[in-house]
Amino acid sequence: MQNKHLIPLPSLCTHYKIEMSFFNGLKDYGLIEVVSVEKTHCIHQDKMADIEKMIRLHQELRLNFEGIDTVLNLLEKIDYLKAELTSAQNKLQRFTND
């Protein structure tokens, strides 16, 4: 594999003891982006933390793809709202006299 930043999905299947169908499902639901290199499906290493989270949600909480998608969307929304709240609090400081 030429690109060091790409991880072949078959290696992940072995490493995490998980079926290829799981990754295919994630791909079909648009949860991961798969890159083909020399006929091997790979994912970018920067996405590993997200993939591990999806594996944990699937294995430890028995969530299906719809569940994983929902949870990730809600977590993303929480992160966005937290960032908005911090930004609004920072702006508000301009108008306080403390």
Place this chain on the structure above:
Amino acid sequence: MAFVDYYKILGVDKSATKNDIKKAYRKLARKYHPDLNPNDKEAELQFKRINEANEVLSNDDNRKKYDKYGENWQHGEAYEEAQKQQQHQSQQQYQRSSGSQEFEGSDYSDFFESMFGGGFDYRDGGTKFRGQDFNAQLQLDLRDVYTTEKRVLTVNGKNIRLTIPAGITNGQIIKVKGKGGEGRNGGPHGDLLIEFIITNNTEFKRDGANLYKTVNIDLYKSILGGDITVTTFDGKVKLNIKPLTQNGTRVKLKGKGFPKYKKEGQFGDLYITYNIELPKTLSDKEKELFKELAKLQ
């Protein structure tokens, strides 16, 4: 070592079936899973507790042992130890001393480890997971983040060299790769996430890279105009007040604001708002002159 009531943790009766235990565990796991409760230490601890309870109660042999010794588990431990000494060495592979465990003992209570050893067989050679992310907060003064600074932080006993770019904002998080918790079953380390708490004890208000300041000028200068000296974040500048400057007038000092994050040499602007101070007392002469002025209107 305190006795741990695994039934209570899962909220089930002692007579609960395997299915009841599985259902209770899954319900609680969905509630306390660390991925669903980021940065929540209490949820993480609770998740470990329910995992431990599930690992004991969902396994027939371990549940039997736990039910047998219950509150008197200490005697059970002594009994088990005596038995273990007589057993073949290969049967000791799950004890802590064997060094065969591949996960952190700290995931389990002392009670669990004393009764069941470091952990269960099924975890050995199991899924490799990246270590958990560590979260830390670093409190700095606004003046500290006006320039890029190098600092050494001590996190969990390890020194971490960190470059803090000028212009970092309050609540911003910097990720230090690989400085988090150790991976499970040989997985990679997690990351260290440092949240910056920027306290502002200056006369400036900050919004991103722009700074705001209110400057008092007296009535006469606001009417007749003149020069004033204003303190900016990095020094003093002379400003010319135009005649008939109104109260609340705002002027922009381009590039005199705060450094733009990770844009070296670029600065925001400083906005000065004029607050015109009226005299609190007037001499007889001044009163007379104001009356004269009033007559001219």
